Amino acid sequence: MRAQKSGTIVNISSVGGLAALPSCAIYASSKFAVEAWSESLGQEVAPFGIRVLIVEPGAFRTNFLGSGAMQTQPVSEAYKGNIADMVLQRFGTMDGKQKGDPNKAAERIVENVQKGLKKEDLGKVENLRLLLGQDCYERVTEKLEKLKQNVESSKAEAFGVAVDE
Template structure:
Protein backbone atom coordinates (compact mmCIF):
# COMPACT_ATOMS: atom_id res chain seq x y z
CA UNK A 1 0.00 0.00 0.00
CA UNK A 2 1.30 3.41 -0.92
CA UNK A 3 0.91 6.20 1.60
CA UNK A 4 1.68 8.86 -1.00
CA UNK A 5 -1.50 8.51 -3.05
CA UNK A 6 -2.67 11.88 -4.33
CA UNK A 7 -6.31 12.61 -3.46
CA UNK A 8 -8.61 15.03 -5.30
CA UNK A 9 -11.83 15.64 -3.36
CA UNK A 10 -14.81 17.72 -4.51
CA UNK A 11 -17.23 19.50 -2.18
CA UNK A 12 -14.93 20.01 0.81
CA UNK A 13 -16.69 22.93 2.47
CA UNK A 14 -18.99 20.75 4.61
CA UNK A 15 -20.06 17.20 5.41
CA UNK A 16 -18.35 14.11 4.05
CA UNK A 17 -16.03 16.12 1.85
CA UNK A 18 -14.68 18.22 4.70
CA UNK A 19 -14.27 15.29 7.08
CA UNK A 20 -12.56 13.24 4.38
CA UNK A 21 -10.24 16.14 3.57
CA UNK A 22 -9.28 16.44 7.24
CA UNK A 23 -8.74 12.68 7.57
CA UNK A 24 -6.50 12.41 4.50
CA UNK A 25 -4.52 15.52 5.41
CA UNK A 26 -3.99 14.21 8.94
CA UNK A 27 -2.84 10.87 7.48
CA UNK A 28 -0.17 12.71 5.49
CA UNK A 29 -1.56 12.19 1.99
CA UNK A 30 -1.07 14.83 -0.70
CA UNK A 31 -4.57 16.28 -1.06
CA UNK A 32 -6.36 18.70 -3.38
CA UNK A 33 -9.41 20.14 -1.62
CA UNK A 34 -12.08 21.97 -3.58
CA UNK A 35 -15.20 24.04 -3.00
CA UNK A 36 -17.26 26.61 -4.85
CA UNK A 37 -16.36 29.12 -2.14
CA UNK A 38 -12.57 29.07 -1.77
CA UNK A 39 -12.41 30.88 1.63
CA UNK A 40 -14.53 28.09 3.15
CA UNK A 41 -11.63 25.65 2.79
CA UNK A 42 -8.71 28.03 3.43
CA UNK A 43 -8.22 26.58 6.92
CA UNK A 44 -7.50 23.14 5.45
CA UNK A 45 -4.38 24.45 3.74
CA UNK A 46 -3.05 26.38 6.73
CA UNK A 47 0.14 24.76 7.96
CA UNK A 48 0.18 22.30 5.04
CA UNK A 49 1.12 24.33 1.94
CA UNK A 50 3.39 21.63 0.53
CA UNK A 51 0.92 18.79 0.94
CA UNK A 52 -2.44 20.49 0.41
CA UNK A 53 -3.77 22.52 -2.51
CA UNK A 54 -7.10 24.36 -2.35
CA UNK A 55 -8.96 25.06 -5.60
CA UNK A 56 -12.19 26.87 -6.42
CA UNK A 57 -14.40 24.34 -8.16
CA UNK A 58 -17.98 24.25 -9.35
CA UNK A 59 -18.40 20.85 -11.02
CA UNK A 60 -20.89 22.31 -13.49
CA UNK A 61 -18.17 24.57 -14.95
CA UNK A 62 -15.83 22.74 -17.36
CA UNK A 63 -13.16 25.46 -17.23
CA UNK A 64 -12.86 25.10 -13.45
CA UNK A 65 -12.69 21.30 -13.75
CA UNK A 66 -9.86 21.54 -16.29
CA UNK A 67 -8.02 24.12 -14.19
CA UNK A 68 -8.29 21.96 -11.06
CA UNK A 69 -7.07 18.78 -12.76
CA UNK A 70 -4.17 20.60 -14.41
CA UNK A 71 -3.17 22.25 -11.13
CA UNK A 72 -3.23 18.87 -9.37
CA UNK A 73 -0.94 17.30 -11.96
CA UNK A 74 1.36 20.32 -11.92
CA UNK A 75 1.75 20.28 -8.12
CA UNK A 76 1.75 16.56 -7.35
CA UNK A 77 2.48 14.89 -10.70
CA UNK A 78 -0.43 12.44 -10.58
CA UNK A 79 -3.97 11.74 -9.36
CA UNK A 80 -4.52 8.47 -7.52
CA UNK A 81 -7.89 8.94 -5.84
CA UNK A 82 -10.80 11.03 -7.12
CA UNK A 83 -13.66 11.52 -4.66
CA UNK A 84 -16.80 12.83 -6.33
CA UNK A 85 -18.52 14.19 -3.25
CA UNK A 86 -20.08 17.45 -4.49
CA UNK A 87 -23.86 17.16 -4.64
CA UNK A 88 -27.17 18.58 -3.52
CA UNK A 89 -30.53 17.26 -2.37
CA UNK A 90 -34.09 18.20 -3.27
CA UNK A 91 -37.31 17.51 -1.37
CA UNK A 92 -40.59 17.32 -3.25
CA UNK A 93 -43.23 14.89 -4.40
CA UNK A 94 -42.59 13.80 -7.98
CA UNK A 95 -45.80 15.42 -9.21
CA UNK A 96 -45.08 18.76 -7.57
CA UNK A 97 -41.36 19.00 -8.34
CA UNK A 98 -40.09 22.16 -10.03
CA UNK A 99 -38.27 21.18 -13.22
CA UNK A 100 -35.67 23.92 -12.85
CA UNK A 101 -34.69 22.52 -9.45
CA UNK A 102 -34.56 18.92 -10.64
CA UNK A 103 -32.46 19.81 -13.69
CA UNK A 104 -30.04 21.74 -11.48
CA UNK A 105 -29.68 18.68 -9.26
CA UNK A 106 -29.03 16.37 -12.21
CA UNK A 107 -26.43 18.81 -13.55
CA UNK A 108 -24.52 18.66 -10.27
CA UNK A 109 -25.13 15.13 -9.01
CA UNK A 110 -24.82 13.30 -12.35
CA UNK A 111 -23.26 15.41 -15.11
CA UNK A 112 -20.90 17.27 -12.79
CA UNK A 113 -19.72 13.96 -11.34
CA UNK A 114 -19.16 12.47 -14.80
CA UNK A 115 -17.42 15.54 -16.22
CA UNK A 116 -15.07 15.44 -13.25
CA UNK A 117 -14.45 11.72 -13.72
CA UNK A 118 -13.85 12.02 -17.46
CA UNK A 119 -11.31 14.79 -16.85
CA UNK A 120 -9.30 12.60 -14.48
CA UNK A 121 -9.52 9.22 -16.25
CA UNK A 122 -6.90 9.95 -18.96
CA UNK A 123 -4.30 10.54 -16.24
CA UNK A 124 -5.28 7.38 -14.38
CA UNK A 125 -5.20 5.34 -17.58
CA UNK A 126 -1.75 6.65 -18.45
CA UNK A 127 -0.40 5.73 -15.02
CA UNK A 128 -2.32 2.42 -15.10
CA UNK A 129 -3.76 2.89 -11.63
CA UNK A 130 -6.35 4.86 -9.73
CA UNK A 131 -9.49 4.77 -7.64
CA UNK A 132 -12.71 6.66 -8.32
CA UNK A 133 -14.92 7.11 -5.26
CA UNK A 134 -18.46 8.21 -6.09
CA UNK A 135 -20.58 9.35 -3.17
CA UNK A 136 -23.98 7.86 -3.87
CA UNK A 137 -26.64 7.14 -1.24
CA UNK A 138 -28.81 4.37 0.12
CA UNK A 139 -31.26 6.37 -1.98
CA UNK A 140 -29.41 4.99 -5.00
CA UNK A 141 -30.58 1.49 -4.03
CA UNK A 142 -34.01 2.20 -2.53
CA UNK A 143 -36.45 5.04 -3.14
CA UNK A 144 -38.48 7.03 -0.63
CA UNK A 145 -41.42 9.45 -0.76
CA UNK A 146 -40.42 13.07 -1.16
CA UNK A 147 -37.04 12.51 -2.79
CA UNK A 148 -37.94 10.70 -6.00
CA UNK A 149 -35.88 12.95 -8.24
CA UNK A 150 -32.93 12.81 -5.86
CA UNK A 151 -33.25 9.03 -5.98
CA UNK A 152 -33.15 9.36 -9.77
CA UNK A 153 -29.79 11.15 -9.67
CA UNK A 154 -28.29 8.51 -7.43
CA UNK A 155 -29.72 5.59 -9.44
CA UNK A 156 -28.04 7.20 -12.46
CA UNK A 157 -24.72 7.43 -10.62
CA UNK A 158 -25.06 3.78 -9.58
CA UNK A 159 -25.74 2.55 -13.10
CA UNK A 160 -23.02 4.61 -14.75
CA UNK A 161 -20.47 3.70 -12.08
CA UNK A 162 -21.15 -0.03 -12.37
CA UNK A 163 -20.62 0.10 -16.13
CA UNK A 164 -17.56 2.32 -15.75
CA UNK A 165 -16.00 -0.07 -13.24
CA UNK A 166 -16.00 -2.84 -15.84
CA UNK A 167 -14.59 -0.58 -18.55
CA UNK A 168 -11.61 0.69 -16.58
CA UNK A 169 -10.73 -2.44 -14.58
CA UNK A 170 -8.18 -3.51 -17.26
CA UNK A 171 -6.26 -0.29 -16.50
CA UNK A 172 -6.05 -1.18 -12.79
CA UNK A 173 -8.52 1.59 -11.93
CA UNK A 174 -11.11 0.80 -9.28
CA UNK A 175 -14.55 2.30 -8.71
CA UNK A 176 -16.37 2.36 -5.38
CA UNK A 177 -19.87 3.64 -4.71
CA UNK A 178 -20.38 4.95 -1.18
CA UNK A 179 -23.99 4.43 -0.08
CA UNK A 180 -24.71 6.20 3.22
CA UNK A 181 -27.98 6.49 5.09
CA UNK A 182 -28.60 9.45 7.41
CA UNK A 183 -25.42 11.23 8.53
CA UNK A 184 -25.01 14.53 10.35
CA UNK A 185 -23.96 16.51 7.31
CA UNK A 186 -25.53 19.52 5.62
CA UNK A 187 -27.25 17.40 2.95
CA UNK A 188 -30.78 18.00 4.27
CA UNK A 189 -29.98 21.53 5.43
CA UNK A 190 -28.23 24.24 3.40
CA UNK A 191 -27.34 21.79 0.60
CA UNK A 192 -30.95 20.86 -0.16
CA UNK A 193 -33.80 22.69 -1.87
CA UNK A 194 -37.43 22.09 -0.96
CA UNK A 195 -40.77 22.52 -2.69
CA UNK A 196 -43.55 22.59 -0.11
CA UNK A 197 -46.37 20.22 -0.92
CA UNK A 198 -49.73 21.82 -1.63
CA UNK A 199 -51.48 18.46 -2.02
CA UNK A 200 -52.56 17.27 1.40
CA UNK A 201 -52.37 13.57 0.56
CA UNK A 202 -48.74 13.97 -0.46
CA UNK A 203 -47.89 16.20 2.48
CA UNK A 204 -49.10 13.60 4.96
CA UNK A 205 -47.13 10.85 3.21
CA UNK A 206 -43.92 12.79 2.73
CA UNK A 207 -43.64 14.68 6.02
CA UNK A 208 -42.10 11.80 8.02
CA UNK A 209 -39.29 11.59 5.47
CA UNK A 210 -38.53 15.31 5.18
CA UNK A 211 -39.11 16.47 8.75
CA UNK A 212 -36.65 19.32 9.29
CA UNK A 213 -36.62 18.57 13.02
CA UNK A 214 -34.59 15.45 12.21
CA UNK A 215 -31.76 17.52 10.72
CA UNK A 216 -28.70 17.22 12.96
CA UNK A 217 -30.06 14.15 14.73
CA UNK A 218 -29.07 11.56 12.14
CA UNK A 219 -27.27 8.49 13.56
CA UNK A 220 -24.35 8.52 11.12
CA UNK A 221 -20.99 10.00 12.17
CA UNK A 222 -19.23 11.77 9.22
CA UNK A 223 -15.82 11.27 10.84
CA UNK A 224 -16.32 7.50 10.91
CA UNK A 225 -17.52 7.63 7.32
CA UNK A 226 -14.29 9.40 6.34
CA UNK A 227 -12.25 6.75 8.14
CA UNK A 228 -14.17 4.02 6.30
CA UNK A 229 -13.49 5.62 2.91
CA UNK A 230 -9.77 5.90 3.65
CA UNK A 231 -9.73 2.25 4.71
CA UNK A 232 -11.19 0.97 1.43
CA UNK A 233 -8.70 2.99 -0.60
CA UNK A 234 -5.96 1.31 1.42
CA UNK A 235 -7.54 -2.11 0.84
CA UNK A 236 -6.06 -4.52 -1.70
CA UNK A 237 -9.57 -5.45 -2.88
CA UNK A 238 -11.89 -2.45 -2.44
CA UNK A 239 -15.62 -3.14 -2.93
CA UNK A 240 -17.72 -1.80 -5.78
CA UNK A 241 -20.29 -0.75 -3.19
CA UNK A 242 -19.91 0.21 0.45
CA UNK A 243 -22.95 0.78 2.63
CA UNK A 244 -22.41 3.25 5.47
CA UNK A 245 -24.68 3.38 8.50
CA UNK A 246 -26.84 0.76 10.19
CA UNK A 247 -29.95 2.14 8.47
CA UNK A 248 -28.30 1.72 5.08
CA UNK A 249 -27.46 -1.89 5.89
CA UNK A 250 -31.00 -2.78 6.99
CA UNK A 251 -32.69 -0.91 4.15
CA UNK A 252 -30.51 -2.65 1.55
CA UNK A 253 -31.05 -6.11 3.05
CA UNK A 254 -34.83 -5.59 3.20
CA UNK A 255 -34.94 -4.20 -0.34
CA UNK A 256 -33.05 -7.08 -1.92
CA UNK A 257 -34.74 -9.75 0.17
CA UNK A 258 -38.12 -8.54 -1.10
CA UNK A 259 -36.76 -8.18 -4.63
CA UNK A 260 -35.55 -11.78 -4.68
CA UNK A 261 -38.94 -12.97 -3.39
CA UNK A 262 -40.68 -11.09 -6.19
CA UNK A 263 -38.27 -12.44 -8.82
CA UNK A 264 -38.91 -16.00 -7.72
CA UNK A 265 -42.66 -15.49 -7.44
CA UNK A 266 -42.88 -14.34 -11.06
CA UNK A 267 -40.11 -16.61 -12.40
CA UNK A 268 -42.43 -18.61 -14.66
CA UNK A 269 -43.83 -15.50 -16.32
CA UNK A 270 -40.33 -14.11 -16.74
CA UNK A 271 -38.69 -17.14 -18.35
CA UNK A 272 -41.72 -17.89 -20.55
CA UNK A 273 -41.25 -14.54 -22.29
CA UNK A 274 -38.53 -16.19 -24.43
CA UNK A 275 -39.24 -17.90 -27.76
CA UNK A 276 -40.29 -21.47 -27.02
CA UNK A 277 -38.35 -24.06 -29.10
Protein backbone atom coordinates in the same frame (compact mmCIF):
# COMPACT_ATOMS: atom_id res chain seq x y z
CA MET B 1 -4.58 6.06 -13.89
CA ARG B 2 -4.42 4.01 -17.07
CA ALA B 3 -0.73 4.81 -17.46
CA GLN B 4 0.09 3.70 -13.91
CA LYS B 5 -2.35 0.77 -14.19
CA SER B 6 -3.97 1.55 -10.85
CA GLY B 7 -6.28 3.91 -9.09
CA THR B 8 -9.68 4.25 -7.53
CA ILE B 9 -12.56 6.36 -8.78
CA VAL B 10 -14.86 7.23 -5.86
CA ASN B 11 -18.44 8.09 -6.73
CA ILE B 12 -20.71 9.34 -3.96
CA SER B 13 -24.18 7.90 -4.18
CA SER B 14 -26.62 7.34 -1.33
CA VAL B 15 -28.66 4.63 0.28
CA GLY B 16 -31.42 6.38 -1.69
CA GLY B 17 -29.72 5.16 -4.86
CA LEU B 18 -30.48 1.59 -3.83
CA ALA B 19 -33.62 1.98 -1.74
CA ALA B 20 -35.73 4.98 -2.71
CA LEU B 21 -38.12 6.71 -0.32
CA PRO B 22 -41.44 8.38 -1.12
CA SER B 23 -41.09 12.12 -1.81
CA CYS B 24 -37.51 11.63 -3.00
CA ALA B 25 -38.04 10.65 -6.64
CA ILE B 26 -35.74 13.25 -8.20
CA TYR B 27 -32.97 12.68 -5.66
CA ALA B 28 -33.27 8.89 -5.84
CA SER B 29 -33.28 8.84 -9.63
CA SER B 30 -30.08 10.88 -9.77
CA LYS B 31 -28.45 8.46 -7.31
CA PHE B 32 -29.77 5.42 -9.25
CA ALA B 33 -28.03 6.97 -12.26
CA VAL B 34 -24.76 7.21 -10.32
CA GLU B 35 -25.17 3.52 -9.42
CA ALA B 36 -25.66 2.38 -13.02
CA TRP B 37 -22.92 4.64 -14.37
CA SER B 38 -20.49 3.39 -11.73
CA GLU B 39 -21.33 -0.28 -12.35
CA SER B 40 -20.74 0.13 -16.06
CA LEU B 41 -17.64 2.28 -15.65
CA GLY B 42 -16.18 -0.20 -13.16
CA GLN B 43 -16.34 -2.97 -15.74
CA GLU B 44 -14.82 -0.72 -18.42
CA VAL B 45 -11.81 0.40 -16.39
CA ALA B 46 -11.08 -2.84 -14.50
CA PRO B 47 -8.77 -4.15 -17.26
CA PHE B 48 -6.59 -1.07 -16.64
CA GLY B 49 -6.24 -1.88 -12.93
CA ILE B 50 -8.65 0.91 -12.02
CA ARG B 51 -11.33 0.35 -9.43
CA VAL B 52 -14.65 2.15 -9.02
CA LEU B 53 -15.99 2.51 -5.49
CA ILE B 54 -19.57 3.62 -4.92
CA VAL B 55 -19.98 5.20 -1.50
CA GLU B 56 -23.47 4.58 -0.09
CA PRO B 57 -23.98 6.83 2.93
CA GLY B 58 -27.05 6.67 5.10
CA ALA B 59 -28.01 9.56 7.37
CA PHE B 60 -25.00 11.52 8.60
CA ARG B 61 -24.86 14.51 10.90
CA THR B 62 -24.24 17.12 8.21
CA ASN B 63 -26.31 20.09 7.06
CA PHE B 64 -28.00 17.93 4.39
CA LEU B 65 -31.34 18.15 6.19
CA GLY B 66 -30.79 21.69 7.48
CA SER B 67 -33.30 24.42 6.78
CA GLY B 68 -31.03 26.02 4.17
CA ALA B 69 -30.42 22.75 2.34
CA MET B 70 -33.94 21.33 2.13
CA GLN B 71 -36.17 23.44 -0.07
CA THR B 72 -39.69 22.08 -0.09
CA GLN B 73 -43.06 23.36 -1.15
CA PRO B 74 -46.08 22.81 1.05
CA VAL B 75 -47.68 19.48 0.23
CA SER B 76 -50.76 19.65 -1.93
CA GLU B 77 -54.08 18.66 -0.40
CA ALA B 78 -54.04 15.23 -2.08
CA TYR B 79 -50.74 14.33 -0.39
CA LYS B 80 -51.47 15.61 3.11
CA GLY B 81 -51.19 12.79 5.63
CA ASN B 82 -49.94 10.19 3.13
CA ILE B 83 -46.56 8.43 3.13
CA ALA B 84 -44.77 11.16 1.13
CA ASP B 85 -45.95 13.81 3.59
CA MET B 86 -44.89 11.67 6.55
CA VAL B 87 -41.39 11.16 5.08
CA LEU B 88 -40.96 14.91 4.57
CA GLN B 89 -42.13 15.60 8.12
CA ARG B 90 -39.67 12.99 9.44
CA PHE B 91 -36.83 14.67 7.54
CA GLY B 92 -37.75 17.90 9.31
CA THR B 93 -37.21 16.29 12.71
CA MET B 94 -33.94 14.50 11.91
CA ASP B 95 -31.58 17.45 11.40
CA GLY B 96 -28.75 17.25 13.93
CA LYS B 97 -29.92 13.85 15.16
CA GLN B 98 -28.49 11.64 12.43
CA LYS B 99 -26.44 8.77 13.87
CA GLY B 100 -23.68 8.83 11.27
CA ASP B 101 -20.41 10.63 12.04
CA PRO B 102 -19.13 12.29 8.83
CA ASN B 103 -15.52 12.20 10.05
CA LYS B 104 -15.67 8.44 10.55
CA ALA B 105 -17.27 8.07 7.12
CA ALA B 106 -14.41 10.02 5.54
CA GLU B 107 -11.92 7.75 7.33
CA ARG B 108 -13.66 4.61 5.98
CA ILE B 109 -13.59 6.03 2.45
CA VAL B 110 -9.88 6.83 2.66
CA GLU B 111 -9.15 3.37 4.12
CA ASN B 112 -11.02 1.72 1.26
CA VAL B 113 -9.21 3.77 -1.37
CA GLN B 114 -5.86 2.98 0.24
CA LYS B 115 -6.64 -0.76 0.12
CA GLY B 116 -6.84 -0.45 -3.65
CA LEU B 117 -3.52 1.38 -3.90
CA LYS B 118 -1.32 -1.31 -2.36
CA LYS B 119 0.43 -3.33 -5.05
CA GLU B 120 -0.43 -6.61 -3.31
CA ASP B 121 -4.14 -5.67 -3.31
CA LEU B 122 -4.42 -4.54 -6.94
CA GLY B 123 -7.16 -6.48 -8.62
CA LYS B 124 -8.17 -8.12 -5.32
CA VAL B 125 -10.38 -5.37 -3.92
CA GLU B 126 -13.75 -6.60 -5.10
CA ASN B 127 -16.34 -4.52 -3.27
CA LEU B 128 -17.99 -2.12 -5.66
CA ARG B 129 -20.05 -0.55 -2.89
CA LEU B 130 -19.12 0.85 0.51
CA LEU B 131 -22.19 0.96 2.76
CA LEU B 132 -21.84 3.57 5.49
CA GLY B 133 -24.22 3.66 8.44
CA GLN B 134 -26.37 1.11 10.18
CA ASP B 135 -29.47 2.70 8.67
CA CYS B 136 -27.97 2.23 5.21
CA TYR B 137 -27.15 -1.42 5.86
CA GLU B 138 -30.67 -2.12 7.17
CA ARG B 139 -32.43 -0.37 4.27
CA VAL B 140 -30.29 -2.10 1.67
CA THR B 141 -30.74 -5.57 3.17
CA GLU B 142 -34.51 -4.99 3.37
CA LYS B 143 -34.52 -3.87 -0.27
CA LEU B 144 -32.52 -6.94 -1.33
CA GLU B 145 -35.02 -9.26 0.38
CA LYS B 146 -37.94 -7.55 -1.36
CA LEU B 147 -36.10 -7.60 -4.69
CA LYS B 148 -35.33 -11.30 -4.30
CA GLN B 149 -38.98 -12.07 -3.53
CA ASN B 150 -40.07 -10.00 -6.54
CA VAL B 151 -37.61 -11.77 -8.84
CA GLU B 152 -38.60 -15.23 -7.59
CA SER B 153 -42.31 -14.48 -7.99
CA SER B 154 -41.65 -13.38 -11.59
CA LYS B 155 -39.76 -16.52 -12.60
CA ALA B 156 -42.66 -18.18 -14.42
CA GLU B 157 -43.35 -15.01 -16.40
CA ALA B 158 -39.65 -14.52 -17.18
CA PHE B 159 -39.30 -18.06 -18.52
CA GLY B 160 -42.75 -18.06 -20.15
CA VAL B 161 -41.99 -15.62 -22.95
CA ALA B 162 -39.56 -17.72 -24.98
CA VAL B 163 -40.28 -18.35 -28.63
CA ASP B 164 -42.04 -21.70 -29.12
CA GLU B 165 -39.88 -23.91 -31.27
